[in-house]
Amino acid sequence: MVGHQRLPGINNPTSGSISVTSAKQEQEKSSVCLRTSRISSCLHFRPVVGLSALCSVLLLACVALSVLYYNESDRRPAWTSLLFEYQNMSESCLTLTTANSHLRGENEMLKQQISWLDEQTKLLNRTSAKLMSVNLALSAESAELTEQSVNLTSTNLELTQENERLVQQRSEQEEEKLNMSQTIKHLVDSSAQREEEVRRLSEMNGLLSNELFELKEKNKELLETNNKFQGEVKNLSEQVGALLMDDCEEVRKHNMQLQERVAKLQEQQQNLSSTLMKERQEAAEREDGSRNKLHRVMADMQSVKEAFHSLDLYCPVLNHKTKERVCKKCPNSWRLFENKCYYFSTRVLTWSSSRAWCQTQGGDLLVVDSEPEQSFVFESSQAVEQSGSRLWIGMTDAEVEGEWMWVDGSSLASREQYWLSRPGTGAEPDDWKLDDPLGEDCGHIDSSETALQSWLDGSCKTPYRWICEKTV
Template sequence: MVSHQWLPWINNPTSGSISVTSDKQEQEISSDCLGTSKKVTCLQICPVAGLSTLCLLLLVTCVALSVLYNNESDRWKSLRFDYQNISDSYLTLSKPNTGQKGDNEILKEHSARLPEQAELFNRPSAELMSVNLALSLENTELMEKIVNLTSTNLQLTQEHERLAQYTSEQEEKKLNMSQTIKYLVDSNAQREEEKRRLSETNSLLRDELFQAVEKNRELQEINDKFQGEIKNLSEKIRALLNDGREKASKHNLQLQERVTELQEQNRNLSAMLMNGRKKAAACEESRRNEMGRTVADMHSMKEAYTSLDLYCPVVSHQTKERICKKCPDSWKQFEAKCYYFSSRRLPWSSSRAWCQTQGGDLLIINSEPEQNFTFERGQALESSGSRLWIGMTDAEEEGEWFWVDGNSVASDVQFWLSRPGMVTEPDDWKLDDPLGEDCGHIDTSETALKSWMDGSCKTPYRWICEKNV
């Protein structure tokens, strides 16, 4: 920035070769110039050259200031006008000395005005710099707010997408639940009808049982009657014995035949009574079995419908069309098995319990292709951890490895980790757990056919479940 400090004749008008302080000095200069032509030439040329140079500098300064402060063009025009007047005033010094006094007065006035104009010029410049700095700070704050708002907007957008997906899933579940409720209502109506039929059957069986009991009672009365007759006959036999042996022996034979006949009838009645009781018991047992089968059928129907929705979900609620799948959601099929690869971590026993709640168990590896499949699928989720529990343990006896189905680990289907110069797995490392390492897992950071390791059953790892298709 060019200020008035570059114009020495403005700050100190008494210095320099163009001093115009008094009329006396002007007269001295005039007399000296008239005295010798050499001095006149010097006094005329030197001030003109100096003033021309200064005017050139002032013009260059004016051009630079006009570029830097375009918004202050009006003030620059005024300054240029003043500087042009000064230049014209100084150029008039090259003319004869007549009228120099008036020019000197004009120069004094312009010189007196220059500091004020320079101050006026510097003041807007400082104000502009201050405003520019404030605008820069405000622009930085606005940019930070824009960045924060952009990040917040992105988070809200993601949250909105998650909520929309969750709402869609909930609507789908609600629709499936409505279908399930409708089916259960229909099934309940069928069960009520079955219950009514069973009640009728039970009533019939109860009537038959009552009839059997009545018949049994009648048979019991007949038996009691025969017992009374036998008792009466026995008394008659004893009376006849008193009358005479001969008559008694003849009649005794007849009575014995009658007793035998009555005993045979009694045995027949007893058999009939026993058959009636067995028939009644059989009817009751048949009724109970029928009730049990009906309840079992109801449970089977409920489980079948649950399995139907699980494996054959409705894809069109208008046409009720279903598409069946072999494995549940989140399970992967390989050959005749379904596999689940967890992203969470649990100890070995908790992992197995989770698999059992899903109708399966921890992974049992029976072949090299199965090992390759489970290794690659587990490696796809390695960001959640490279180690996954499988259904293998030697907790019963150290070194004797068994699968969770009770079968021992076959010697020809083993994929234990081995590293050159290091101990081969399993090593039953006891530094982390004094009880040792009794549970098997796969480390997907190794190679597929050398990835089995033993570990502490208390350590939480991911796990692999397996169940039949």
């Protein structure tokens, strides 16, 4: 009888217990892993735990087969088949053990990755702390910027008020300039008369100078006459002294005559002095009057020079021989169309501020009178588009809602109208109140639309560009 071949697991009973122990350790590791806080890393151990459990079950099956082998040793054919199955299961177990070792290697790699992830987490925590400190610093800086923004807002309000005051002042200066322009023609016409008057006054000044010289000569003669009278008085006094010794009565009579003559001479001298003083005073007054007239004429000539300077700026001389002048039809930055000048702004203002600016330039906001004018301003607006496609024009219904008026006082109903009409959204004007509770009471052109459908109503407080016009 052939001896029984002992199975590895049966001949070494401790191997089964060792495998069971290793399976229990794997189960304990898996349970410990499941209790850890890192659930994502525990999920990587599940295949290892499953394979370990499977190996344990196979080993238990081998032990059970060994026990059956000893109990039923007479039934060899059945045990032979069981032996083959056992060997196959042993090979499978070896394969699973190999896979288990591979999984253990992967587990080590996963542990290293988890360690690296822990380091990255710590680094991220430090970075988060730094970001929190930076966030606090940015919050403080944001508070400072908010305060600065409030200060700048108040400064902007003050500058806006100052700008309105300057616009008003500029309007007054432009009005004065307009009045000055109106006087240029009068000054040019009176320039020849002023020159003639200057010449005549110069001649009069020469005559007065000659007359003053004659008065000085006459004054000199009167002084010489006075000196002669003083000499005669002295001689008479000496004669009186000599005659006193001869005849007192005759001396008294002669003295009385002499005194009367001296009194007359003194009276005559006094009259001559007063006459000389009057003539001097009159000459001085005439000289002051001539000097004042001369100063006035010089001031007028200076005004005429300034007027001619302004005239040269607006009406330069083309031919210096013939003195021919050609005046500019429109100022710089203004465009000519038919008999009007147009200004297309590149800045933005509210409707009222835009109109005030136009008025300081001697004009007003645009009033559209015809289709060619509408086409011209629309195309020109597109050509200078910089700060948006919308431009204020001179129409408003602020006084009576729905009754649109031009700034020249005419009704919009009596003119051609080019309101925008969009399919499905209705036509302008619509008095939209969501942006401004007061509604939309001022008109503007949108150069992004079509030329003959480009008018819209808008809030008068919104800053847009604007169009001015004035007569050539």
